[in-house]
Amino acid sequence: xxxxxxxxxxxxxxxxxxxxxxxxxxxxKHNVKFLPYVPDAGHAGLISLSEQDEYIQPxxxxxxxxxxxxxxxxxxxGEKSVLLMQSSGVxxxxxxxxxxxxxxxxxxxxxxxxxxxxxxxxWQIPMGxxxxxxxxxxxxxxxxxxxxxxxxxxxxxxxxxxxxxxxQIAVLFSQKLIGRKEW
Amino acid sequence: xxxxxxxLKRREVxxxxxxxxxxxxxxxxLGSATYDVFDAGDSDSNFxxxxxxxxxxxxxxxxxxxxPDTPTIVITGxxxxxxxxxxxxxxxxxxxxNLAIIILDNGxxxxxxxxxxxxxxxxxxxSIAKASNFKHSFLIxxxxxxxxxxxxxxxxxxxxxxxxxxxxxNPPRRLPILDGVELKNRFRRNLGFDPL
Numbered sequence: 001x002x003x004x005x006x007x008x009x010x011x012x013x014x015x016x017x018x019x020x021x022x023x024x025x026x027x028x029k030h031n032v033k034f035l036p037y038v039p040d041a042g043h044a045g046l047i048s049l050s051e052q053d054e055y056i057q058p059x060x061x062x063x064x065x066x067x068x069x070x071x072x073x074x075x076x077x078g079e080k081s082v083l084l085m086q087s088s089g090v091x092x093x094x095x096x097x098x099x100x101x102x103x104x105x106x107x108x109x110x111x112x113x114x115x116x117x118x119x120x121x122x123w124q125i126p127m128g129x130x131x132x133x134x135x136x137x138x139x140x141x142x143x144x145x146x147x148x149x150x151x152x153x154x155x156x157x158x159x160x161x162x163x164x165x166x167x168q169i170a171v172l173f174s175q176k177l178i179g180r181k182e183w
Numbered sequence: 184x185x186x187x188x189x190x191l192k193r194r195e196v197x198x199x200x201x202x203x204x205x206x207x208x209x210x211x212x213l214g215s216a217t218y219d220v221f222d223a224g225d226s227d228s229n230f231x232x233x234x235x236x237x238x239x240x241x242x243x244x245x246x247x248x249x250x251p252d253t254p255t256i257v258i259t260g261x262x263x264x265x266x267x268x269x270x271x272x273x274x275x276x277x278x279x280x281n282l283a284i285i286i287l288d289n290g291x292x293x294x295x296x297x298x299x300x301x302x303x304x305x306x307x308x309x310s311i312a313k314a315s316n317f318k319h320s321f322l323i324x325x326x327x328x329x330x331x332x333x334x335x336x337x338x339x340x341x342x343x344x345x346x347x348x349x350x351x352x353n354p355p356r357r358l359p360i361l362d363g364v365e366l367k368n369r370f371r372r373n374l375g376f377d378p379l
Contacts, residue, residue, distance in 0.1 A: 033249070034249075059244075059277065060276055062272050063269050066241045066273055068238065070241045070242070070244055073247075074245035075245075076246050076371060076374075077246040077253070078376050079245075095235070103364055105367065
């Protein structure tokens with residue numbers, strides 16, 4: 001294992017190491033078809049599982065805002081998407097979020113947080129701190145998961161609410177939950 | 184170099200695309216592309232973007248993958264596509280056969296006072312699409328090029344990219360409804376999905 005591999009392995013999140021299977025099963029239970037994503041170490045396990053799954057399709061993006069438009073398009077065609085990103089990606093999405101609110105598209109994004117708890121990289125802090133404020137300012141409902149036991153129930157409730165009443169919901173997996181990145 | 188007076192006219196181009204859409208769903212990028220498609224004939228199968236600049240192509244990708252047996256056409260401008268240039272790469276990964284991205288390329292940001300865009304300053308979107316795994320990428324400078332491209336509609340052998348050079352003159356605006364919820368609901372109802 002070279003040093004890069006070692007680093008990546010250590011970055012793999014605790015929450016998804018333990019929860020990636022239940023999370024994938026939950027997404028499938030809700031008939032989520034697409035997982036558009038910009039990779040994050042915190043989502044690595046779920047992305048990897050989805051690559052092997054026959055039903056769910058991962059969709060790699062160049063920037064997170066593509067996932068907003070993609071999710072809207074898939075819903076126009078009757079299929080559900082869930083956008084996976086890191087908190088730094090929220091800033092890339094802001095204007096595109098207007099599409100969701102204007103058209104009242106159902107929308108769920110699962111966001112792994114950086115820049116909020118035990119962060120070494122100070123460049124992550126401004127966007128991490130602004131993430132919930134930006135989402136709320138654009139009209140999204142924001143749920144935060146700090147404890148492992150809450151993750152599945154909160155995602156379950158969010159998927160149910162979004163796709164049964166046209167809501168736009170962001171679920172933040174806190175950095176305390178994920179565990180800090182070791183350097 | 185194509186002489187300006189030989190350039191294709193945007194409303195004529197879009198009318199012919201719409202006349203050849205078959206069962207295609209159509210997504211439009213904000214600004215003139217939205218007005219042009221509405222002018223060519225409104226339809227419940229049209230979804231007009233009035234904002235979300237840079238999002239038209241990815242909206243088309245989401246729809247194309249959700250409805251793989253339904254052709255999807257995205258019609259947008261050079262400025263709108265330049266803002267979502269990465270989406271060309273994202274489409275190139277998925278390679279949907281049923282998707283066509285059509286750029287009405289006048290080389291200007293027409294909605295904001297006709298500032299020159301990148302495409303009139305040496306940047307070539309058609310080559311970017313070609314280098315991004317699109318099955319077909321057309322650079323269309325004249326009527327013959329355009330007539331050849333039209334035979335690829337509705338898209339079934341995609342992804343298809345058509346970079347259509349058009350004259351920069353802007354016809355009078357033709358405005359479809361703004362209400363995003365109505366646009367969404369009518370589009371989905373047409374596909375058999377009831378509003379929630």
